[in-house]
Amino acid sequence: MSILPSHTQVLVIGGGPAGSTAATLLAREGFDVTLLEREVFPRYHIGESLLPAALEIFDLLGVREKVEAHGFQYKPGARIDWRSEAWNVKFERSVKTHTYSYQVRRDEFDQLLLEHAKSQGVKVFEGIEVKSLSFEGERPRSAAWSQITGGSETGEASFDFLIDASGRAGIMSTRYLRNRRDANAFQNIATWGYWKNAKRLPNGFEGAISTVTIPDGWVWAIPLSDQTMSIGAVYPKSVYKEKRQASLRDSYIQAIAGNPLIEDMISSADLVSEVRVEQDYSYTANRFAGQGYYLLGDAACFLDPLLSTGVHLAMYSAVLATASLASVVRGEVEENLAIAFFEKSYSRSYLRLMMLIAIFYNKNCNSDAYLSEAYQLSRYKSESSNDMESKTESFINLATGLEDIWDAYNPTPSQVLGEISERLEKSLNFLEEERGADTRVKPSKLQKTNAQFFEAIQEFISLSAPGSGDDLYVVTKPRLGMGKASAPILQNV
Numbered sequence: 279m280s281i282l283p284s285h286t287q288v289l290v291i292g293g294g295p296a297g298s299t300a301a302t303l304l305a306r307e308g309f310d311v312t313l314l315e316r317e318v319f320p321r322y323h324i325g326e327s328l329l330p331a332a333l334e335i336f337d338l339l340g341v342r343e344k345v346e347a348h349g350f351q352y353k354p355g356a357r358i359d360w361r362s363e364a365w366n367v368k369f370e371r372s373v374k375t376h377t378y379s380y381q382v383r384r385d386e387f388d389q390l391l392l393e394h395a396k397s398q399g400v401k402v403f404e405g406i407e408v409k410s411l412s413f414e415g416e417r418p419r420s421a422a423w424s425q426i427t428g429g430s431e432t433g434e435a436s437f438d439f440l441i442d443a444s445g446r447a448g449i450m451s452t453r454y455l456r457n458r459r460d461a462n463a464f465q466n467i468a469t470w471g472y473w474k475n476a477k478r479l480p481n482g483f484e485g486a487i488s489t490v491t492i493p494d495g496w497v498w499a500i501p502l503s504d505q506t507m508s509i510g511a512v513y514p515k516s517v518y519k520e521k522r523q524a525s526l527r528d529s530y531i532q533a534i535a536g537n538p539l540i541e542d543m544i545s546s547a548d549l550v551s552e553v554r555v556e557q558d559y560s561y562t563a564n565r566f567a568g569q570g571y572y573l574l575g576d577a578a579c580f581l582d583p584l585l586s587t588g589v590h591l592a593m594y595s596a597v598l599a600t601a602s603l604a605s606v607v608r609g610e611v612e613e614n615l616a617i618a619f620f621e622k623s624y625s626r627s628y629l630r631l632m633m634l635i636a637i638f639y640n641k642n643c644n645s646d647a648y649l650s651e652a653y654q655l656s657r658y659k660s661e662s663s664n665d666m667e668s669k670t671e672s673f674i675n676l677a678t679g680l681e682d683i684w685d686a687y688n689p690t691p692s693q694v695l696g697e698i699s700e701r702l703e704k705s706l707n708f709l710e711e712e713r714g715a716d717t718r719v720k721p722s723k724l725q726k727t728n729a730q731f732f733e734a735i736q737e738f739i740s741l742s743a744p745g746s747g748d749d750l751y752v753v754t755k756p757r758l759g760m761g762k763a764s765a766p767i768l769q770n771v
Contacts, residue, residue: 282403282406284434287439287607288304288311289437290443291442291449292444292445292577293313295593297313297575298313298391299597300441301402302391303596304600311400312437314403315403315405317427321385324510324554325589326382327487327500328382330377330378330679332379332593338597341390341394354368356486359489359491359537360489360490360496361491363645366482367673367677383503383504405428406424407425409422409423415569416568418571420435420436421437421440438607439572441599443577443596450571450577458563459562464559464639466515466558466559467558468558469518469526471530471551471554472508472549473506477545486501488539489584495514509540510534512584531549558580560580562580562628563734565737572620578595585634591624591627594627595624602760604757604760611762616750627685629702630676630681637651640708653669654701655676749763
C-alpha cells in the first residue's frame with residue numbers, strides 16, 4: 279500500500295457516507311485529510327433508500343452528476359399501508375426543490391462516494407483498522423492502526439482533529455466516552471433478503487419505497503435498478519425470539535407474508551439471496567462532539583429505519599461537522615460555540631425524526647395524528663389556506679430531510695431543541711407503557727434501559743440554554759463554514 283502519513287490535519291475513521299462526505303467537503307476547502315476504512319470497497323451494506331435532502335449534499339460535494347449518471351433507481355416518493363390506512367407520499371409536494379431521490383445498492387453508492395473523495399484530494403486507505411486512540415486530556419491526538427487486508431503493517435498517525443464515522447462500532451462512543459444509550463421503545467430486529475420477479479404494490483407508483491404493517495411490526499419493499507426487490511421485516515426482539523423457533527429463512531418469509539399485500543407481492547417471486555439479520559436498536563450518545571472531535575452518523579446515534587433516515591443523518595451530520603470544523607480552524611468561530619452548534623443541530627434532527635417515528639408506532643394514532651405532529655414539529659409552515667395541505671407539506675418536509683437542511687442554513691432558537699425533547703419523552707413514555715404490558719419483556723430491564731436513554735435526552739435538553747451558538751448557521755458560499763446572524767433569515771433551498 280502507499281505510505282500512510284504519520285501526521286494529518288484531519289483524520290476520518292470510516293469510509294461510509296458520513297466519512298466520505300466529511301472528508302470530501304474538508305478536502306475541497308483545502309484541508310489535509312486522511313481517511314482510514316477497515317473494509318475494502320465495494321462491500322455490502324443495508325440502507326438502500328435515500329431522501330431528497332441528499333441532492334443538496336451531492337451538490338455541495340460536486341458528485342451529483344456522477345450519482346445521476348450511475349443508473350440508480352429513481353425514487354419519487356413512498357407508498358404507506360399502515361394498519362387500516364393507505365396513502366402515497368409524493369416528494370413533488372414539497373414546498374421547495376429536490377422532489378426526488380434514489381434507491382441505491384449501497385456497495386455501489388458507497389464506493390462511488392469514496393472514489394469521489396479520492397478525486398478531491400482525500401488520502402484514502404482501505405483495509406486499515408484503528409486499534410486505539412491516544413489523548414491529551416480529553417482531546418484525541420493520535421491513532422494506532424493496523425493493516426488487516428493485503429498486509430500486516432502497523433503504525434501511528436497523529437492529527438489535529440478527529441472525525442469518528444466508524445458506524446455502529448462507534449470507536450469514541452463505545453470505547454472511550456462510554457456514553458451510548460439504547461432507546462428501549464425501539465429495540466427491534468430486522469431480517470431481509472432480495473427477490474426477483476416481485477410484483478408491485480397495487481395503487482403504488484414506480485420507484486417508490488413501500489412500507490406496510492404486519493402483526494407486531496412492519497415491512498419495507500425497495501425496488502432496485504437491477505430489477506431485484508429488497509424486502510425486510512422489522513419487529514421487536516421478543517417477537518424475533520419466538521419466530522426463531524423456525525429457521526431464519528422460514529421465519530423471515532412467514533413474517534413478511536403477515537401482510538396480504540406482501541404475500542401477493544412474493545407469490546411468484548424468487549428469493550435470490552441469503553436472509554440477513556441485524557439489530558435495529560435505536561441508540562444515541564449523550565454527546566456528539568468535544569474538543570478536537572466529532573461523531574457522525576451511526577457512530578453518534580442510530581434511528582429506527584421506518585423513515586429511511588440512515589444515510590440522511592450520516593451525510594447531514596457530516597455537513598454540520600465540516601462547516602463547524604472549518605470555521606474553527608480559520609479562527610472565525612470559537613471551538614466551544616462551534617461544538618454547541620453542531621450538537622444542537624444534529625440532536626435536533628435526530629430527536630425530531632424519532633418523535634415522528636414514535637407517533638407511527640403509537641397504535642392509538644392515525645394519519646391525521648401523523649400529519650398534525652409533523653405540522654407541530656416543523657418551523658417552515660406552508661402558506662396554503664388548506665389545513666390538510668399545510669400538514670401534508672410539513673410531513674413531507676420532515677420526511678424528506680429538507681427541514682434539516684433549512685435548519686442548518688438558518689439560526690434556530692435554543693428552546694426548539696428543548697421543546698422537541700420534552701415532547702419525545704412523553705411519547706416514548708407512552709410506548710414504554712405499551713411494551714411494559716408485553717409479558718415477553720422483562721419490566722426491570724425495560725425500566726433500566728428507558729431511564730438511561732432519558733438521561734441522554736436530558737443532556738440534549740441541557741444544550742438548549744440560550745446563547746450557545748444560537749446565532750450560527752451553515753454557509754456554503756464563497757466557502758463552506760459558519761455565518762452569524764442576530765435574527766433568523768429563514769431561507770430555503
